Amino acid sequence: MGRYVARRLLETIPLMIIISIVVFMFIHLIPGDPAKTLAGVEASLEEVEALREELGLKDPLIVQYFNWVKNALSGDLGRSFKSNLPVTELIWSRFQFTIRLVFAGLVWAPFAGIFIGVMCAIKRGTWVDLGGMLFAICGLSAPGFWLGLMGIQFFSVKLGWLPSGGLESWKHLILPSMVMGTGIMATLARYSRSSMLETLREDYVRTARAKGQREQIVMFRHAFMNSLIQVVTILGLQIGGLLSGSVLTETIFSIPGMGRLLTDSIAYRDYPTIQGILLIFALQYVLINLIVDVLYGVINPKIRYD
């Protein structure tokens, strides 16, 4: 197991290096001269030159990259053009809101999704199956921003039950959690159904039934527990989706999280902040995938020894 974890960790290093290059190159993707664009139309030639110097854009690209990585590793992602605050500080102050949102989505959606999927598989071919899968595909096809706005209109404006924005109490989390979780629920419902159906066809399930095991135990211990192996991987990928889903959710519900910071920074052309958020989002995603892979190795011994 130790070797498996070490191998996965080592495999992550080149990926992280490439991600850092891509995020670093982001500033050079801006059409035209980055210093001129960043300084704005009204900036004088001296101001542009000063900015070029400040950003280190005069150095060769490779030197710039290594300086940037060195600073990033020591927690310095530069200063925001908009507020002049250190980007790390800015991201950290917003991080807790996004994490709260991600957890709000994770609290119910995976369980609901797996429950729907497993029920559909057990009742295959019946109206439960048809209804469950139709519900899942509807959840997958409904734009989050539409669901969110309809939720606000119905529960906040019409009924007055829930607040329409902010994140002060648990009540504020209900609608955003609905928007965050719908996609994950729908995806997991579909995957757990097919995974459960596949497991139900396995020889060991037939053996369990043949030896007279009670149907509930066959379903739960033999089929369901094994079908979870595939579902865990999908769940990991979905958490990444939740991170990016926070961009839309935070915009709809006016939550000052990382996603909102990203959209605001794009509007202000605050490139160091954009760069910092992209780096953090990508690294978070790689880290989650690494954890999921390790977890996958823990629950599925076949993987460890391939």
Next chain:
Amino acid sequence: MSNTQNEQAKINTSFEENYIDENIKVSTDGKVKAFVKKFAKRKTAVVAFFVMVALLILALVGPSLAPYEANAFDYDNILSGPSAKHWFGTDQFGRDILSRIMAGAPLTLGVALSSVIVGAAIGTVLGLLSGYYGGWIEMLVMRGADVLFSFPDILLAIAIVAALGPGIINVFIAVAVFTVPSFARIMRSATLAVKGCLYVEVARSLGCKDGRILFKHIFPGTIQSLIVNFTMRIGSAIMAASSLSFLGFGANVADPEWGAMLSLGRSYLSTAPHMVYLPGLVIFVTVLAFNLFGDGLRDTLDPKIK
């Protein structure tokens, strides 16, 4: 060219001339009939197919069929709900929402379709090459896909738009780039599966050139995976493009793009909720139709995955 190589070339050509007869056509009529018969059994997919065709026709002729001009102001009917005169109601300038949805169809569907076509073409070529040649090409393409996948969902598209600036053309580029890695991965595994087939071995032993093997023998074998993924990705492309426009990074707010219309309706949620409900419903139905059709196609083509 040395003598031996000349000899070899001659042998190769004579093999191709003698054994590969371009005039021999395998009839596909029976296969198509069997496919249609099988597909017709999936009622939801058939309904989705007709909705999809209707939407595509709407995109082609919609603007000319619209009851009003997309930007015709009617100040007597500002923010009015659905009525006999304006079936989907009007917006804050009295513009007819149904006409705007119809006029916006070519924009929303056009961006989604064209970006998936471009992304699919690039991804397919990369996937075919990396699956067939392996080695450094495979490593480069797959690591590239890993990096692009590290920016989950629409985050990659947001990052691209952040660098290139807002606008519909940049949304097209962003969605196309966001589509490439999924095709590259799927086509690579499809190529690997077909590469080992006996007929590919035969083609190789007959002296077929790489290009011929790749595009005439391997590619047709991977087309099922291509078609299924293509249909599925159109749904996500519509969602991504409208999300970008909703966030204000895509179409101009004055354009009748569906996501931009929703974004505009946000400010009138309490007085004119139809401005959000109806354009959102159209996005939902469109994405649902493509997803249901894709599901039906997948189940028909590959009954194993159910």
